[in-house]
Amino acid sequence: MVALLHSVTHGILALGIMGVFIGMFLESAYIPVPSEIILPYAGYLVYLHRATLTEAMLAGLLGGLFGAVFAYWIARYGGRPLIEKYGRYVLIHQKQIERADHWFQRHGDGAVFFGRLLPGIRTYISLPAGVAEMPIGRFILFSLLGALPWTILFTYIGYILGNRWQNIGHLAQYFGAVVVVLFIAWIAMLWRNRAKTNH
Numbered sequence: 222m223v224a225l226l227h228s229v230t231h232g233i234l235a236l237g238i239m240g241v242f243i244g245m246f247l248e249s250a251y252i253p254v255p256s257e258i259i260l261p262y263a264g265y266l267v268y269l270h271r272a273t274l275t276e277a278m279l280a281g282l283l284g285g286l287f288g289a290v291f292a293y294w295i296a297r298y299g300g301r302p303l304i305e306k307y308g309r310y311v312l313i314h315q316k317q318i319e320r321a322d323h324w325f326q327r328h329g330d331g332a333v334f335f336g337r338l339l340p341g342i343r344t345y346i347s348l349p350a351g352v353a354e355m356p357i358g359r360f361i362l363f364s365l366l367g368a369l370p371w372t373i374l375f376t377y378i379g380y381i382l383g384n385r386w387q388n389i390g391h392l393a394q395y396f397g398a399v400v401v402v403l404f405i406a407w408i409a410m411l412w413r414n415r416a417k418t419n420h
Contacts (some may be wrong), residue, residue, distance in 0.1 A: 234262050238272045239372020242284035249288030250295075254342055255367075256285070258371060259390065265386040274380060281372045282365075289337075289347050289364045296351025333360060337367025 231311075233240040233254065244259035263277035272280075333355070336346035350360050379386040 231260070231413075236278060238263070238266055238280050241266070241277065241280040243285075243320065245281045245284030246288035246291070246294060248344055249285045250292045250348065251348070256281075256371070258377065258387075260375035261379030261382065261386045261389045264381070265383065267380045268383040268386070273377070274353045278372055278376050279376055282368060285337075285368045286361070286365055289368075290357075290361065292347035293351040293355075293357070296348045297354060306336075327397075331363075333363040334367040337364055338371055338380055343367075343371070 235243040236243065241259055241263040244254050245256060248254045248256045248259065260281050263272070264274075265283050267274050267277050309371055326389045333350055336342040347360075347364075375389070378389060382388060
């Protein structure tokens with residue numbers, strides 16, 4: 222299955238800017254196509270003058286957003302049992318589902334925003350949001366805001382690296398670490414404000 226996913230990813234890349242849209246749609250719809258490859262490739266297309274930077278970023282952003290909404294509706298009307306039953310066919314494991322669910326239950330709206338910025342969470346965060354019937358308008362807003370910095374950063378880095386776009390390496394992990402720090406700061410701020418209100 223991993224080999225098949227690898228082949229699918231390369232097939233998507235061969236489609237150019239449309240492949241960027243498709244790849245990001247799949248990545249946000251429970252299919253673990255790595256955006257850490259798709260988005261830098263979008264930047265590489267800009268480097269090759271096969272797309273503008275705006276087109277590349279929009280393809281990534283809209284693909285991810287449409288995929289997230291699609292995944293949200295599947296979860297909202299199919300429920301968690303549907304994902305658990307068929308998820309294994311697209312490499313969705315119980316541990317990943319539980320991790321996203323726990324993240325959402327603890328942090329609500331913030332989970333969608335920060336979840337879109339974290340590898341390992343971003344692909345599955347639509348599931349608990351849909352099951353919990355989070356208002357669709359808020360889900361779209363927080364998904365969009367969360368996906369924006371991820372999309373811009375990795376697309377632009379792919380453009381800067383040019384022919385070396387595949388050397389992006391472990392940047393996603395470092396980016397994830399920064400997001401975790403920001404998330405902790407956000408939680409601390411909420412806690413402090415709540416403490417002031419209680420007093």
